[in-house]
Amino acid sequence: MTRWRPLAAAALALLLSACATLSPQQVREVDAVVAARRPSELSCAEPRRCAEPSPLRDLAARAFAESQPQAPRHYALILDRGTDALLARVNLIRSATTAIDLQTYIFDEDDSGRLVLEELLAAARRGVRVRVLIDQLSALERVETLAALSAAHANFEVRLYNPVLGRARIAYWQYVVAAACCFRTLNQRMHTKLLLIDGAVGITGGRNYQDDYYDWNPTYNFRDRDLLVAGPAVTEMEADFERFWTDARSVPVQRLADVGRRLLRQGVPALPPHAYAWPERAEAMRRDAADADTVRQRLAAAAIAVGPVRYIADSPRKHEGEVRRSSSDELRALIESAGHEVLLQTPYLVLSKPAQRMFRQMRKRTPRPRVIVSTNSLAATDAFIVYALSYKYKRRYLRDFGFTIYEYKPFPGDAPIDLAATGADRPRPPPASRVYVNTDRSSVLYRARYRVPVDGAEPRYRTPLERENRATRYGSRGVNERVPLKRAGVRIGMHAKSLVIDGRVGVVGTHNFDPRGDLYNTESAVVIEDPAFARALAASIRRDIAPANSWVIARRDKPPVLSGLDYSLGKVGESLPVFDFWPTRYATSYEFVPGPDCPPPPPLPEEPDFRRCHRPVGDFPEVALGWKSVLTRIFTAFGAGLAPIL
Structure with missing residues (x-):
């Protein structure tokens, strides 16, 4: 029996370290660190004047003008193409004057994810309140990124939903601990997806924030669909977002153990610029989003005028066995x-x-x-x-x-x-199993599925697939790979x-x-x-x-x-x-x-x-x-x- 005691002690130590959260005193200290470093200066004296014109935002103005109390008017736009779905998001974010709320299951640090993130930060700096809510298992991968975002601007806040073990990121062994101690909590995820602009325009559907959903992956992309809705029903979407945002499961990133300790030890890091795998593609997307005629022809012109729109959604209390439809x-x-x-x-x-x-x-x-x-x-x-x-x-x-x-x-x-947007025909180096990148002067192990340049080298390409049902992704690396095909x-x-x-x-x-x-x-x-x-x-x-x-x-x-x-x-x-x-x-x-x-x-x-x-x-x-x-x-x-x- 004696020989098992060291193993039992080691297992207990691992369990305790996995479950260690910030103390109330540490929470107060980290909140103070973030508050002291959050800038509040605005890049624009009047946010309404700095917002860019948007034919998609104009759909909402038309919908509200044409609505009657008993006969609401809406405009609905089916977003089938991934590049159009990304164009709509960037254009709408730039049109915001008061508030942007984003809720998603996956938010990656690849090209499309960082492009959207940069647009959200730009909106916050010009005076728009920006709130981002991400499911913890599928949130931004790097603790350094989350630490930087915690104090990016007074108008910008990120929360993670249902953080397992009180952390932003969990390693494989921590996932095993979570599965053993609290599998039901681990398995309850926020799959809801919303982008809301000024309470007037909303986008929902299947897409997350990752290259695979916007035709930007050179090997595998999702055929997905979103729906843009402009008009009074967006108020219901806003209320639903508010229920999630204020729920106890939604935790500010700085209060999570790994992010908070990083902030207390080293302060707020700078958000490093993203090394785009294809910079010209990102720049073209920015350029198209600023062109009202392009947005009108590619998107707004196809909107369908409809009457009542119903938004149905589960609330966070579904996880508590809430008795409701x-x-x-x-x-x-x-x-x-x-x-x-x-x-x-x-x-x-x-x-x-x-x-x-x-x-x-x-x-x-x-x-x-x-x-x-x-x-x-x-x-x-x-x-x-x-x-x-x-x-x-x-x-x-x-x-x-x-x-x-x-x-x-x-x-x-x-x-x-x-297919042209995927970059499949562009030369690229073979993928590596892992790379080392320099962050805050320290060497950090980072999986190669992110396109991170090393010592000025060509950006590496991440592995082509990331399953949406990430609760099972830790079973083994093999189960997350696609089956081999007869042709490329x-x-x-x-x-x-x-x-x-x-x-x-x-x-x-x-x-x-x-x-x-x-x-x-x-x-x-x-x-x-x-x-x-x-x-x-x-x-x-x-x-x-x-x-x-x-x-x-x-x-x-x-x-x-x-x-x-x-x-x-x-x-x-x-x-x-x-x-x-x-x-x-x-x-x-x-x-x-x-x-x-x-x-x-x-x-x-x-x-x-x-x-x-x-x-x-x-x-x-x-x-x-x-x-x-x-x-x-x-x-x-x-x-x-x-x-x-x-």
Whole structure:
């Protein structure tokens, strides 16, 4: 027993160090340090005069002018292209005169993240109140950056949501400690995403602040969607942000143990200039954002005039088991209202039990509504473990729920992606496993997924993928890598979360329609009941499921013998939480083959000409079969119990 005491003591020391927070005295001291160093001087005597004109901001003025107490007017703009979504953000930040509120799940220190951060700081310095709220697990990676931002300006404040172990950053071993001591808290994340300008214009949707979401990654980008809303409904978004900002889970960065101790030891560091991987691209974005004609032509001209807009959102009290109608309840009620068609887009097709019960009941209706699902293929997804569960339940989705499923291709032929902006054709050095950078005259180990120049060298490129469900990212480095493909290119993965009901209601939000959104994450969405808007949103989703961009999933050909036994054993295996090793699956992927006898549009899986006009391309098309395919099979067999957290 004696020999275990040193190990037990070491483990206890690690646990105590992981959980060590600032004392009340240290909190007062660090607040004083920050208050003393925060500048309050303004770069502009009159913020309204220094704000840049914005056709997007003008949409709000029109909306308020045209609104009546019982007949509100709004303008809605679907942001499909990543570069347009970034352009809208930069332009709106520059137009702000009083307040900017930003809430997000991921805020990275790559090119797009630093560009937005610089614009926010510039707004604060000209007199705009800027508040930034980021989920702790996905916040800015460097403690030095957070320390610098804590005292950047009197008008600028950053808070982190639900900081595990009272820290801004946690290492792998600290994550293990957190998972052991407080897994439920660790798993409860803020997935809500908002950008609010002067209480008049808001943006919400799937995008975080990272190059992958704005077509700025040279190897992998998300096909995502945001919605810009201008008009009275932004007041509801503002109130929701305020609930999060004032919640006890939202902690000023200087009061977190690692940031606070850094400030007490070394004072407030300067925020070093960012070394852009592609400076010309960032400068072009700044230039376009300052050009009102460009913003009007690319963005504002496409805005759709609509009536009432409803914003649905989970509050922070969802984590306390708050008894109220959640975003999941609201979305299920919308789906249940469908008469003839549900058009659903989600990157991760893993349904919660309430959602499965709902779709089973809808399947029994007469007439039953068609449910069309757009989601990721294994080749396109950023979360192959999650895909494995989707793969496991394909028979259930197709046969029991009546879904028509389309899986996004990794190299879509007609996607709203700005390939030229990715920089894929630019020469770059091979990625390194780690680099050393100089910060405050000290050598700091920093992962190479950030493009940090070393001794004047060419900026290094970060690894191409960062999973959104970061609560599982510490399991191993391997699970966060994409599956290998048979060919090279800029890979695209679906990340949009949208819904269209009967061509009359359109929904854009943050909810993946999955168990995490039901149980753990806070989510939000904008609901617009307007035929013109619903048609535009449906057209965007239908473009994603076109043959050039997606494979269709359908029943595979029956085996020549014992087909009934094969089906029955596959169904039994699917129903088991483990040991699902039956080698064949009910469904596989099909590619449309147009021709004189098969003109577009392609026939649906239940139509007689389907097999004549489609060819099977296997369960995992475009994937170079290897270890990841084996892992997919393993998680198909054993991973059902992980569904709630994945």
